[in-house]
Amino acid sequence: xxxxxxxxxxxxxxxxxxxxxxxxxxxxxxxxxxxxxxxxxxxxxxxxxxxxxxxxxxxxxxxxxxxxxxxxxxxxxxxxxxxxxxxxxxxxxxxxxxxxxxxxxxxxxxxxxxxxxxxxxxxxxxxxxxxxxxxxxxxxxxxxxxxxxxxxxxxxxxxxxxxxxxxxxxxxxxxxxxxxxxxxxxxxxxxxxxxxxxxxxxxxxxxxxxxxxxxxxxxxxxxxxxxxxxxxxxxxxxxxxxxxxxxxxxxxxxxxxxxxxxxxxxxxxxxxxxxxxxxxxxxxxxxxxxxxxxxxxxxxxxxxxxxxxxxxxxxxxxxxxxxxxxxxxxxx
Numbered sequence: 001x002x003x004x005x006x007x008x009x010x011x012x013x014x015x016x017x018x019x020x021x022x023x024x025x026x027x028x029x030x031x032x033x034x035x036x037x038x039x040x041x042x043x044x045x046x047x048x049x050x051x052x053x054x055x056x057x058x059x060x061x062x063x064x065x066x067x068x069x070x071x072x073x074x075x076x077x078x079x080x081x082x083x084x085x086x087x088x089x090x091x092x093x094x095x096x097x098x099x100x101x102x103x104x105x106x107x108x109x110x111x112x113x114x115x116x117x118x119x120x121x122x123x124x125x126x127x128x129x130x131x132x133x134x135x136x137x138x139x140x141x142x143x144x145x146x147x148x149x150x151x152x153x154x155x156x157x158x159x160x161x162x163x164x165x166x167x168x169x170x171x172x173x174x175x176x177x178x179x180x181x182x183x184x185x186x187x188x189x190x191x192x193x194x195x196x197x198x199x200x201x202x203x204x205x206x207x208x209x210x211x212x213x214x215x216x217x218x219x220x221x222x223x224x225x226x227x228x229x230x231x232x233x234x235x236x237x238x239x240x241x242x243x244x245x246x247x248x249x250x251x252x253x254x255x256x257x258x259x260x261x262x263x264x265x266x267x268x269x270x271x272x273x274x275x276x277x278x279x280x281x282x283x284x285x286x287x288x289x290x291x292x293x294x295x296x297x298x299x300x301x302x303x304x305x306x307x308x309x310x311x312x313x314x315x316x317x318x319x320x321x322x323x324x325x326x327x328x329x330x331x332x
Contacts, residue, residue: 007102007119007163010029011027011122012035012070013061013123013156014026014037014059014060014061015059015060017060018045024041025037025123026041026122026159028161030201031202032090034088035087036087036161036194037088037159037160038086038159039078040084040158041086041158042075042088042159043077046081048074050075050076054075059072060072061090070090072088072089075088075089076197078196078197079196084174084185085189085190101201102202103168104190104191104194104204105167106203107191112164112169112170113212114138114139115137115215115216115217116164117135117136118163120172121163122172132163136150144188145185146173147170148181148182148183149183150180150181151181152182157172158172159171160172169187171184209258211255211256211301211305214296214328215296215297216267216296218330219293219294219297220296220330225289225290229319230319231313231315231316231319232320232323233285233289235312235316236285242277243277245277248303252268252305252306253268253302255302255305267295267296267298268295268299269291269295275287289303301327304324
């Protein structure tokens with residue numbers, strides 16, 4: 001798929017030359033003079049030290065897009081040699097597009113949940129154009145702060161940016177072709193490394209959507225919903241009647257869609273599948289919560305969060321809080 005404009009303008013191909021052979025990967029501008037990538041892309045032989053000048057022909061940065069070739073002056077490496085992140089430090093800002101720097105999601109942005117969609121950018125060919133592909137998060141990696149994507153990226157995507165919406169949320173560091181998986185660092189590692197390296201990236205203006213902390217699978221059974229939310233469903237019958245009941249469903253659906261395009265309309269509640277609230281109000285609300293849970297934990301959380309907490313009686317408020325806590329830790 002074509003790369004998103006902002007991400008495409010900031011993603012670069014990185015070529016490393018050693019012993020007469022070239023290897024290549026990807027990286028992304030996070031300031032006019034700093035490119036974030038994977039350590040094995042910038043320092044594959046583990047022979048460089050932070051901020052030590054490099055020979056001019058060792059690392060070359062280029063892209064098939066608008067960015068000109070850039071001279072890498074040095075690399076900046078993490079203190080922990082097991083962290084596969086690194087920075088290519090340029091002698092001067094790129095002349096072709098000095099303002100082209102990707103925004104990074106803010107520290108504390110919600111972690112990826114199973115089923116979330118993301119875009120990964122890189123170069124499938126040594127001389128090809130930058131590409132972006134859609135991937136799905138399978139879950140967290142055993143290494144804390146790292147994640148697993150559902151397909152193996154092409155070789156030239158190593159070090160490339162993982163985009164959540166219009167902002168950077170990860171960096172690819174490995175793939176497993178046999179298992180058909182890719183692995184990437186999340187924001188926790190990125191911000192820790194950049195802070196230690198003295199780099200202040202441009203932060204995204206978009207905050208984390210409150211629903212991002214809830215996964216999109218597996219579903220929540222009707223039995224679980226009605227066992228845990230009896231008082232809350234009864235409170236909805238008392239609070240939201242007729243048109244107000246339907247409006248609550250639309251509010252929850254709007255929040256679910258705003259959280260991300262991972263399931264689109266198929267992931268929300270269809271009011272037409274519920275009993276009419278003017279005819280069977282109790283059936284409407286029992287059906288709404290059942291259907292929300294069957295769609296996803298995230299959709300159920302959206303319905304719970306659409307409720308005015310102050311209007312709920314204590315027992316219903318307690319059920320709501322307990323269910324939200326359960327959904328945030330829902331097994332993936």
